[in-house]
Amino acid sequence: MKSTQLMDEQPWSRPWWQYSEGNGPALFYIVSIHALALTGLILYPLPGLWVLALALAVASIGGVGTSVCYHRCLSHRSLRLNAVVENLLIFFAIFNAAGGPMSWVANHRHHHAKADTVEDVSSPRYGGFWWAHIRWIYQWSGSEVRRWCPDLDKRRYRVWTRLQIPIIAFSIFGGLFFGWEAFFWLGAIRLVYVLHFQMFVNSLLHMTPGLPEGEDSSRNLWWLGPFQLGAWGENWHRNHHSDANAARFGRRWWQIDIGWYVIRGLKALRLASDIKPTKDILRMEARRATDTRASEITEDSPLLERCGQDA
Numbered sequence: 001m002k003s004t005q006l007m008d009e010q011p012w013s014r015p016w017w018q019y020s021e022g023n024g025p026a027l028f029y030i031v032s033i034h035a036l037a038l039t040g041l042i043l044y045p046l047p048g049l050w051v052l053a054l055a056l057a058v059a060s061i062g063g064v065g066t067s068v069c070y071h072r073c074l075s076h077r078s079l080r081l082n083a084v085v086e087n088l089l090i091f092f093a094i095f096n097a098a099g100g101p102m103s104w105v106a107n108h109r110h111h112h113a114k115a116d117t118v119e120d121v122s123s124p125r126y127g128g129f130w131w132a133h134i135r136w137i138y139q140w141s142g143s144e145v146r147r148w149c150p151d152l153d154k155r156r157y158r159v160w161t162r163l164q165i166p167i168i169a170f171s172i173f174g175g176l177f178f179g180w181e182a183f184f185w186l187g188a189i190r191l192v193y194v195l196h197f198q199m200f201v202n203s204l205l206h207m208t209p210g211l212p213e214g215e216d217s218s219r220n221l222w223w224l225g226p227f228q229l230g231a232w233g234e235n236w237h238r239n240h241h242s243d244a245n246a247a248r249f250g251r252r253w254w255q256i257d258i259g260w261y262v263i264r265g266l267k268a269l270r271l272a273s274d275i276k277p278t279k280d281i282l283r284m285e286a287r288r289a290t291d292t293r294a295s296e297i298t299e300d301s302p303l304l305e306r307c308g309q310d311a
């Protein structure tokens, strides 16, 4: 097998710095924000309270954008969002550097369809931790929109692909309006933070130790949740893989799922609809419906009478 062919089929066999076609800017972005964040941490190791609060707030809204809009709404169609809310959440997801909605959804649906196989976008089993964590972002050639999300191939989503670079530039440099400390903390430091805590979903949450090949590698990791801020709930990744159409990722009352609470709030405000329940709820409803039907067929019902006569 030629080495270029092997690289295409197993892109993790490339050296880490070798980006795939068209992904040079992604690698440049990752290296730049890390260099900027490091500089910021040396110059301003302790941010002022309001800068920190603002950085956490922006990161949290972006986390909700990724978890509720990109993940549950657009990728899995687990709910429908009001168009204004949807667009606002897309803006904040891009502001957190999650990428445009079309590429995110294509990669994500591909990940679910091929999870734990050699064709998985971000499998740590085949590519190792760093591949799953960050290398796939600039070394994966990108899952095809036409194949994985033709439903999103519309002007209202395509426009975000074009807006991506100006939004990211604003995201990195916007803090400058408030001075250098805000520049580093609202920009690069926030972006490095959210990048890693979102990427743990692909790396850590697919690394179950001692698992035989071919088994579902997804797992729940409770301690990751609080660090994910607005995307808290994504840490229940095994729950999600086992019931990917459900809008709710938590299964127990103690499994905190910020995205789910946001969805409940939006539903109360009539800004979210068509919310898909978990399999457990569906099973319970089916059982209840069967019980109701059974109780309706009383002994003197015509159906039973007929059955009795037939016997």
Ligand SMILES: [Zn+2]
Pocket (backbone or CB within 6 Å): 071, 075, 076, 108, 112, 240, 244
């Ligand atoms: Zn998913």
Ligand SMILES: [Zn+2]
Pocket (backbone or CB within 6 Å): 111, 115, 201, 202, 206, 218, 237, 241
């Ligand atoms: Zn997964």
